[in-house]
Amino acid sequence: xxxxxxxxxxxxxxxxxxxxxxxxxxxxxxxxxxxxxxxxxxxxxxxxxxxxxxxxxxxxxxxxxxxxxxxxxxxxxxxxx
Amino acid sequence: xxxxxxxxxxxxxxxxxxxxxxxxxxxxxxxxxxxxxxxxxxxxxxxxxxxxxxxxxxxxxxxxxxxxxxxxxxxxxxxxxxxxxxxxxxxxxxxxxxxxxxxxxxxxxxxxxxxxxxxxxxxxxxxxxxxxxxxxx
Numbered sequence: 001x002x003x004x005x006x007x008x009x010x011x012x013x014x015x016x017x018x019x020x021x022x023x024x025x026x027x028x029x030x031x032x033x034x035x036x037x038x039x040x041x042x043x044x045x046x047x048x049x050x051x052x053x054x055x056x057x058x059x060x061x062x063x064x065x066x067x068x069x070x071x072x073x074x075x076x077x078x079x080x081x
Numbered sequence: 082x083x084x085x086x087x088x089x090x091x092x093x094x095x096x097x098x099x100x101x102x103x104x105x106x107x108x109x110x111x112x113x114x115x116x117x118x119x120x121x122x123x124x125x126x127x128x129x130x131x132x133x134x135x136x137x138x139x140x141x142x143x144x145x146x147x148x149x150x151x152x153x154x155x156x157x158x159x160x161x162x163x164x165x166x167x168x169x170x171x172x173x174x175x176x177x178x179x180x181x182x183x184x185x186x187x188x189x190x191x192x193x194x195x196x197x198x199x200x201x202x203x204x205x206x207x208x209x210x211x212x213x214x215x216x217x218x
Contacts, residue, residue, distance in 0.1 A: 008129055009199035010211040054197070057132035073129060073197075079212040080126075080133075080157060080198030081110045081169050081189055 001026060001068035005033065010076045014043035024066060030055065031062035033072055051075055083137040084128055086160045089167040097154055102174040104181035108189050110169040112162045116212065121202045125161045125209075126168060129197040133157075136196045140188065148184040151175040155188065157198060168200075 005022050007015045034050045050062050052075045098105045112124050141153055154172040173185035203209045
């Protein structure tokens with residue numbers, strides 16, 4: 001299956017793009033996407049735990065299973081206001 | 082839509098009170114000239130727009146249940162702002178002041194913690210940093 005992964009703010013700067021399509025095994029979870037990123041992007045390897053994540057614009061837990069076409073985002077510390 | 086690239090029109094928000102409201106509480110967040118002792122010349126706000134709209138909507142729904150007599154209006158600015166510019170404006174109207182103050186404060190507190198908006202601070206030497214509120218102290 002394929003999901004769209006979005007990057008914002010400091011994460012976008014680290015990855016060098018604001019979005020990409022990723023190919024995942026069936027049954028893959030949000031945590032699996034994070035693990036792959038940690039292996040590929042040194043910036044993400046510095047995080048002791050997975051940052052807050054969203055699937056289709058809702059906050060989700062790491063164990064959330066993904067479906068084809070989902071929009072996944074890992075969120076840097078928010079700083080609105 | 083709660084997010085906007087246009088300057089916030091705070092004056093127009095003051096006309097939001099209903100005839101039954103005796104109180105209007107206004108909070109305006111403003112870009113200041115320093116953060117943690119480092120001078121700031123500008124802040125650039127960025128959002129995960131579709132999610133931020135949805136999360137602000139959820140906060141307003143929650144607060145609508147917690148403060149049924151009050152009504153809230155939220156506007157958050159995006160893009161590059163200068164010192165003194167309004168970044169966020171919240172208007173709470175209610176029959177009485179206690180509820181207007183309380184719901185206005187709850188709204189800004191929740192917006193700051195759960196809405197995916199980020200800010201990059203620019204310094205006089207041209208450098209810039211993404212702000213991490215949790216990194217303070």
